[in-house]
Amino acid sequence: MLARRDPYQPQGPTAPRRRPPRPDGRAPVGQPSSPGLGAPRPQDPLAATGPLHPLANRERNQQLRTYDSQVKGSFDNIVEVLKRISALQHEPDFEQKAQALAMDELGFPLPEDILANAWVTQLDMRSLFAWCVFETYKRTSEAFFTSDPLGEPEDHAFDAFVREDCGFHLLDVTPCADGRLAHAISYALRLPFSSVRRRPYAGAMFDVERTVTRWIKTEHRRHREGAPNQAHEDTRYLKVVVYHFSSLDPHHQGCAAHGSDDAQAARSGLNRLQDFRQAVENSFCCGASVTLLLLGLDTDTDAIRIHVPTADGATDLNRWLDAREVYSQTASMAPEAARAAIGERVRQEAGGGIEEGMVRFISRLLENNISQIDFVRQFHQGAYGDAGHAERFIGVGIGFKEIHLRNLTYFAHMETVEEGAADLDVGIKIFKGLNISRGLPVPVVIRYDFHSSVPGSRERAVRSCERIAAAVHGRYRDLSRQGFLHTLLTVRDGDHHKPPEVVGSSLQAPAREAH
Structure with a gap:
């Protein structure tokens, strides 16, 4: 078939489209919850109204849907939980209540020092948000390598x-x-x-x-x-x-x-x-x-x-x-x-x-x-609601074998910040709209894989993480100083099927500053 244009692509000026709501009823990422301007989303000719294609794998579709919903839901739940914790910060037994809420809703405890300092100054929500994103990423990675959620018998x-x-x-x-x-x-x-x-x-x-x-x-x-x-x-x-x-x-x-x-x-x-x-x-x-x-x-x-x-x-x-x-x-x-x-x-x-x-x-x-x-x-409904960027964190470096979900991560593949500066700048620009505009920091996971069969490989990977982290914070110094940029340093042994190892973070004392 000679195709000089996409037969399904609207011709002429394209009006902005209203994104459909999430399954939980909340507004999509980047979409205000109140009604606004925008034409209805064009109907895809294959939008789900009838039976599936005879070659479609219904069981696999449901398996992939479940995994996608669980992982993205765990990231998207962070803001709602932190809002509830923020409302508790002046109540008696705040630390105990906050930890109980975090364990019930997120599945992990929060840093004790951040909670303990809340009575002196306002609760450091930027650091708390970054901590939760990093903890959720770590748990997602561990589950990927231990339970093989995307594997199939064939x-x-x-x-x-x-x-x-x-x-x-x-x-x-x-x-x-x-x-x-x-x-x-x-x-x-x-x-x-x-x-x-x-x-x-x-x-x-x-x-x-x-x-x-x-x-x-x-x-x-x-x-x-x-x-x-x-x-x-x-x-x-x-x-x-x-x-x-x-x-x-x-x-x-x-x-x-x-x-x-x-x-x-x-x-x-x-x-x-x-x-x-x-x-x-x-x-x-x-x-x-x-x-x-x-x-x-x-x-x-x-x-x-x-x-x-x-x-x-x-x-x-x-x-x-x-x-x-x-x-x-x-x-x-x-x-x-x-x-x-x-x-x-x-x-x-x-x-x-x-x-x-x-x-x-x-x-x-x-x-x-x-x-x-x-x-x-x-x-x-035939087309994704998050038509643009809706990533949850930036991944920098080499690796991330465990990331296989749409709009979960913006990748910046690089060995030095200098060679990947343009890609990283695009990622930061994206997250200025996604996060910083809402007062939230940009979470950056830095990753280098190594091979344990090669002497000194792990040590070199750790040094690469540290070098890239320093360069990232230096390049975006103002964001870093204001608490709008946090990094998690990870390495993984590519010779074995196991999750990455955390080797550092900007949230570790004394790197973190209260805001």
């Missing part, structure tokens, strides 16, 4: 499917660092997170040199260890870029890194992919070729568009296969007939000659995304 079978049926020995996916894509792997694409190498970058503009280094390590391991498969096996390294766009507010809620210009986002992603392949081939000849795939994600509906490569590996930016169109065309079919129709659509889009392995992989992505389209129909 996850291990997926690795065999990708290698044996599709011909790829590694999936390396770069989504944009925007928090609205943090769920791209486990939700939108329904891929097992353990089977995917994920590195978000602003605008999906990944670092070519570092990606080449990771490719070299992957191929070296295949030669030396036969993992994930033997080097003589005819499989390839698949590099995927996921850019994003907004079908309901294309001029304001697209990718900020590309000025909400969908065409620019796609073009930049493709250019970066081609640079990566060229770098590999220049250094290791054509026999070391990688396979490239460009995807677009609609942050309003989670529907994907796939720029299906042709038989020679070329990608046409003006052509894509829209998952919503595939959904509509197969909604009345039996499951096996729908799968066959999807595969045929992929072949047609490629113009013939495409490898069957790529057909199978793209078909699986489309089938998986059909479940996510129905997820948004089931639980969000």
Whole structure:
């Protein structure tokens, strides 16, 4: 299908839309609770009014919905609980009442020193808020690694499917660092997170040199260890870029890194992919070729568009296969007939000659995304209420394997503040609207993974956290001095499946100041 515009995208000026209320009846993040100006939200053509698609996984949708609601609810409950605690601060037995309320509602105690100082000055709500966000993050991370809430029994079978049926020995996916894509792997694409190498970058503009280094390590391991498969096996390294766009507010809620210009986002992603392949081939000849795939994600509906490569590996930016169109065309079919129709659509889009392995992989992505389209129909009336940013904290550094929820975290992937200053500035700007405008601080979780098999790796990771923390507080000195910026320092052993370890915080005495 030749698609020069999104058929579901409103044409002409787009009126601001009123966001639907949260399930608990409260106003959405960034939306005043009182009525205001704004046109009704355009009705998505697939909004949930009828039965689900025959390929939709209803049970998995409910499982993912439960996890999403529990985690985000635990963060969103913080403000309401702190309001109640603030109202108690001049009552007798304030500390005991506050601790009891925190344990009942949040599941953890509050810092005793902050509560004890409330009678001298006003209760330090900024530090208390940051403390609660960090404690909630820690508990969320621990639960992810101990209870595997996103795992499925067939996850291990997926690795065999990708290698044996599709011909790829590694999936390396770069989504944009925007928090609205943090769920791209486990939700939108329904891929097992353990089977995917994920590195978000602003605008999906990944670092070519570092990606080449990771490719070299992957191929070296295949030669030396036969993992994930033997080097003589005819499989390839698949590099995927996921850019994003907004079908309901294309001029304001697209990718900020590309000025909400969908065409620019796609073009930049493709250019970066081609640079990566060229770098590999220049250094290791054509026999070391990688396979490239460009995807677009609609942050309003989670529907994907796939720029299906042709038989020679070329990608046409003006052509894509829209998952919503595939959904509509197969909604009345039996499951096996729908799968066959999807595969045929992929072949047609490629113009013939495409490898069957790529057909199978793209078909699986489309089938998986059909479940996510129905997820948004089931639980969000066809389009998300938080069309813009609604992240709960900023994640800085390298890691965050446990974050797979939409609009939970704004990522700033970096090894130094200098190289990631632009991304971090965007995050701070976002949180000035989300938090500081309401008198709340910006919570920043700094994270570096290490490998315990490498001597001194943990110590270097800790020093990286400390260096980045100092640079962050220095760059935003005024915010830090006023208590509007707090940091939590964490490291994690990438050689083992276990939660991160806290190694420092700006809330530790004497760093914290009363406000």
